Amino acid sequence: MAVSGRPRALYQRIADKYRGEIADGTLGPGARLPTEAEIAADWDTSRTTAVQGLRVLVNEGLIISDRPRGYFVRSRQPMVYRPQAEFRKRPLSPELDAFLTQMTDDGREAGQRIEVQVITPTDDIRERLRLSERELVAVRRRIRFIDGIPFNINDSHFPLSLVQDSEIMSPEDIARGANTVLAELGYEQVRALDKIQVRMPTPDEADRLQLGPGTPVAVHHCTGYTQDGRPVRAVVNVLPGDRHVIMYERSRPSLGSDPVIRPAAEGDLRTVTELWEHAADWLNSRGIDQWQYPPRSERIKQNIADGECWIVEDDAVPVATITVDKHADSDFWSSEEAAEPALYVHRMVVRRDASGYELGSAMLDWASQRAATQGLQWLRLDAWRDNGDLLTYYSNRGFTHVRTVDAENRRSGALFQRPAGRIQDVGPKLTTRDA
Template sequence: MAISGRPRALYQRIADRIRDEIVEGTLGPGARLPTEAEIAMEWDTTRSTAVQGLRVLINEGLIFSDRPRGHFVRARKPMVYRPQSEFRKRPLSPEMDNFLAQMAQEGREARQDIEVAVVSPSREVRERLRLTEDEPVVVRRRVRVIDNVPFNTNDSHFPLRLVQDSEIMRPADIPRGANVVLAELGYEQVRALDEIQVRMPTPAEADRLQLAPGTPVAVHLCTGYTQDGTPVRVVTNILPGDRHVITFERHKPPLDFPEPTIRPATAQDLDTVVELWEHAASWLRTRGIDQWQYPPRLERIKANIAQGECWIVEDGDVPIATITVDEHADGDFWRPDEAAEPALYVHRMVVRRDAGGSELGSSMLDWASQRASSQDKRWLRLDAWRDNRDLYAYYSERGFDHIRTVDLDKRRSGVLFQRAAGLVRNVGPKLALKTATPVEPM
C-alpha cells in the first residue's frame, strides 16, 4: 500500500491493517488485539516494529494498552456536539444544565468541574468582546467529564462590568443557563457567530483533557450578540477529535432570484448590517485574508443609516446583501483635486455567501453607478483592500479602472478604482427599489 506514491513503512502497514479491521467491524469495541510477539511473528519482523505499529493506533485513539493484559480496541462513544442548539429552548430540571441534561438523556454518567476567575482576556477574546486593553473578564471554566473521561472544555468569557455580583460569578451549575442570566441583566443574546478551526492542542489543553499524543482538537469559538450588536459573551470550546461528532442542522432560505429588492436601511437594520459584515469577515479569515479583521465601526454605520447612505438588498424579506454609497472622499487616498470632482464612493459592499455566484455584487455596482448618474456625478469610486488580490480582478472585470495604490502603514486599504457614472453591465439580477408600505389611516 502506498500513499502519494511513497511506499509505506512496515510498522505503518501493520497499523493500516489493524485500523481497517477496526473500521470494518472485524475487531469490535473491547476486542483484544494479538500480542506484540504474535504480530511480529505474523509479519516476520521484530517486536519493536510491532510496538511501533500499535503506538500509531494508540495515538489515533483507536486502541489502548492495558498491561499486562494487552491491547484492546477502544469503545468509542463520541459526544454529539450541536453548536446550533445554543439558543434553543429546552426543558431543564432544577439541578441540570444543558450538557448534563443531554448526557442524562443518552444514558451516560456526566459531570462538570467548574471554576470561576476574573482574568485579563486573551487577544482573541478581547477583540471579539471589543474590550479595552485593561478591561477584565469573568471566565467560567468547565471541564466536562463523561463516563470518567474528560471530553471537552467549555470556557465562557463575560465582560466583568456586565456580570459583576451576578450568578455567573459563582462556581456552580446555572440550571437555567448563563444566557438566561444575561437576559435578566438586560443583555439578551439574539444571535451568535460561530468559528471552528482544527489544530493540535497546546500543552495546557492536552494536560487538561488527558489527550494521547497526536490527538487533534476542534476549537469552537462562539460570540453572542444582543439586539443592538453588542458582544456580551465569548465561549471557547476545545473538542478532542477522537471524542466528538460535530453536527450542524442548516435550513437554507429560498432565494427567489432574479427579482431581489433594494431599500434604504433603517435604524432597526443595524444588527443586520453588522451580521452581514461579520459574516464576510469570518469567511475572509478562513481564506487567510486579513480584510475587515477588526470590530465593525458601529457609529459610522449608524451615521450612514441615518443619512440614507446604507442600503439593504433582500430576497423577499430575507436580507442577503448590503452596500453603502456616499459622497465621502477619503482624504488618505484621494487627492484634493480628485475629491473636488463629482463622485459617489462605495463602502462595505457585502453579499451573503449563499447568495454568491449570482452576480449580485455586479447588480449592486450597476445600481450605484445609475444612482451616481442620477445625481449628476461623474464617477463611481471605491478603495479596495491591498492584500485581497482577488478584488483587483473582480473590479477590473466590472468596468473599473485602477487609478493607483496608496500604501500607508496606518491603513490596509488603498487600491483605488473608479468607473464612469451611468455605466452598467446588466449581467446580474435587476434590483427593484422597495418602497415603504403605506400605513392605513385609522
C-alpha cells in the first residue's frame, strides 16, 4: 500500500507560492511582495508563520527585506566568469585591466579595491606553491565591484622571493596583468590547475562581499606553473552564487607534434579489433552497411604475426590502424596486375575522436613512401563499393579509380591505385618506430 508523504508545513507552502511566481516571471526583479499582514490574512494564519515563509526566500537569496518598505524580489545581473580567459594575450599597455575592460564593454560601472600584504601562507597556499615552513608570500587582496556592489574576491599569492621589489608589491592596478609581470621576471606561466569548490562563505568572505544569509559561494582555486613545472602563483577567487555564471570554453586538443606508427604486437589484437568495431559502429550509425560483420580476428592475428598490421599512437594512445601487404586479391586484381610489384592497403581505421586531423592521409603517405623504399611500383586498395564518400576520399588523395569489380559474396571491389612514392603531404608526419 502506498504511503503518502508528510504534508509540507504552511510556511513552506507560502514560500513555494512566491518562489514559483518569481520563477515564472509573475514577480519580476524589484517587484514588491505582499506585506506580512496581507500574507497572514490570505493564508488565514499568524504573522509569525508568514514571516517564516518569507525568511525562507530571503535565505535562498530570492528576495530582500528592506524594512520598513517591505520585501522585494532581488534584482540579478550576474557576471559571466570565464577562467579560460586568463591566458589570452592582452595589449602590453592597455588603458584598463581585463576585468574593468569587460565590465565597461558590458555597460556596467566597475571598480576594485586592492591591498598588498606580506603574510605567512595558509597550509593550502604553502602546499600549492611548494614552499618551505618559513617562506613568506606576497598576496594581492582584491575586491571587485560592479555597479557599487562587491561582486567577487580575487586573492593572488606569490612566493615573496620571486616578486619582491616588483610591481606586484604595489597596491595599484597592473593593467597588463600580474601574469605578464611574472613573465618579465622570468616566470612565465604555461599551464594552470583549476579546482572549483561550492560551499557557504566564511565570516571574513561574507563581510568582504556584504553577503546576505543563505548565499553560497563558488571558490575557484587556480595554481599557475612555469614550463619546468614550478608553481609561481596561487589564486583564490570567491564568487557569490547569486552574482555569477561560470562559463568554460573547451576545445578538442590537437594531436601531438609527432604521432608514432609502429608494428602491432601480439598483445595488440584486442586494440586492432576494437578500432575496427568502433569504425563499424560509426558506419552503421550513418546508415552505411560497410563492415557490418564480426572482425576477422584470425586474419588480423596472422597480419600481426607477419608484421603487416600497424598502429598509430598519439601520446602513447592508439588512435588508428592500417594493414599493408604485397598480396594481390585474386577476386579483384588480374594476373597481369598482380605481377606488378605493389603494396596493398587494408583495414585503415581512424578513431572518431581523432578525425579531422588527416591521419588517414598521413597513413597513406607513409604507405606510399614504404612502397617506394621497397622498390614497388604501386600503392593499391579495394574500397567498399557502396560507400560513395569513401570513394571520393581516395580520389581526392591522388588515387586513380581503376575499375569496380562485382565479385560474388564480396562488398568491396572499387579498385584504386597511385604510384608508389607519391606524397600528398596532408596531415601530420608519422614517425616510424620499428619493432
